Amino acid sequence: MAHLTRTLPKRLFRPIPTPFIHQTNQLSTTTRPTTTTTHLTTPRPNTVPHQNQRPYHSTLHARLPDHTYTNSQTAILSAALDFVPTTGFTLESLTHGARSAGFLDVSVQLLPRREFDLILFWLASRRGLLRSKVEDGLFTRLAAEAGKELSVDEKVKALVLERLKLNKDVKGVWQDALAQMSLLANIPLSLTELHALSSDILTLAGDDAVDASWYTRRLAVAGIYASSEVVMTRDPTAELVETAAFVERRFEDSRAVKEKIGTVGEIVGFGWNTAIGLGRSWGMKI
């Protein structure tokens, strides 16, 4: 069930210990009892509520792995990925992979979902790659190119494009993969993976909303990513220029929709307040 846990929003990817953790750390150091007592008697003022980042997840535990395949499975799958651009997400690629990893043809039985396991492994490993790109300083590079600090929205857009570029090599066979993912039995796991990706994108971009807007934004990112994936499979340009333009337009759309919803909300709120005020002025007990 590890993949389900992964779908939870991960607000924090940098381990920043909260004062509470500092406190427990100090409590556990029994060698210096004097500091502990002074700390306990005179608690420091709590500064956390004014900080923007508040962790939902424990900073004391490592992040869950991107996939839950065993060593032998990973060996076959990663060897099979080399064959995907030519033979696609097929049993053939898997068998090639098993052979080059030193297994037998029959060893593909290690993967009960066959081709779909290959697709899931591709998705999960690319997701991990995206994360390591960010950790290697993707944003600092982009900020230097743009000459200014990137906003959260710009970061999200950059990550979506970066993720789409990781699919460049398998562009020709990606429609088959999309077809496999849309099979009835495969839909739940595909959606889980899409959610995990959009969570990751928002987290990596530094979106630290702690209300329902996180979920709507994640839904929007998932929708934009899924639709641009389809566009990517039909994009003839090598550097995915058309896809980039498509992503740009979709973000514009989502911004417009958000503005409109915001405006409508304001109008409704104003109307409601007016109605209440009017009712009270007529002597109604509201």
Added chain:
Amino acid sequence: MSTMSTRSAWRALHYSAKRRAFQPTTAYRCFSCSTRSNEQKPEQDRMTHFGFTNVPESEKESRVGAVFSSVAASYDRMNDLMSLGIHRLWKDHFVRSLNPGACLPALTADQRGWNILDIAGGTGDIAFRMLDHATNVNHDMDTRVTISDINADMLAEGRKRSLDTPYYNTSRLSFVEANAEHMPHIPDNSVDLYTVVFGIRNFTDKQAALNEAFRVLKPGGVFACMEFSKVDNPVLDGIYKRWNFSAIPLIGQVVAGDRDSYQYLVESIERFPSQEEFRGMIQKAGFLIPGQGYENLTGGIAAIHKGIKPRA
């Protein structure tokens, strides 16, 4: 009239088979020395189950032998009646999921066709299906199957049926009479795929058979087993149990003229370990378990278990 005569012929066959198999070994009685009888005691005391009754381990093999000698010829017809034809779907699914046969051109001599060992496959049900799949789907003419069974009557039935297949008298099909718990004629690390379909239930020592499977398989080779299992849905389970204990012995009596053998059959199904327990036994033999480790068929009436021998 003809049914009556076949039935009486059946009865005669099955009684003769039973007489042959049930030669009672007289207990060793020696009044002058006590050592021999003491030595024998622990061997006799080790009990195993034969259906719902407990029998000494040494006796189970011959008892199971009697059952299958008795049912050999009517095996397929009875399977059809007992499972309402579903066993064919299960077997087809089993073979398709294994996808036997090399689907890519061989680069080394070792990759030329698979070496498949079909344990307890006397009548050739699974073996012929696998050869058909390898030939017709993967266009692999090199994959070979060795049918191994402990029971000569079942093997004879398989030989008879192989006459109608294109594999008769070719190097792709061979028959061996052997006990799956001990197969010294098969070298270590020599088999790609080891299958046992509706057979492991009848083994005296299942763990020994699993260990032997682990020995003969190549690293990376696959152990695949289809066996009756536990139904998880209580409603379906109720219907299934009622069918098992009321209908099947009756069908056995009417069609095959042998109630006791089919009574044993349903009792042995009842005694077989659950999916999780059996998966644990496969793991204990050293196999890797892919994913959940088993796949339920028709709500768990049967289950396909798989294990992969790890690469050293």
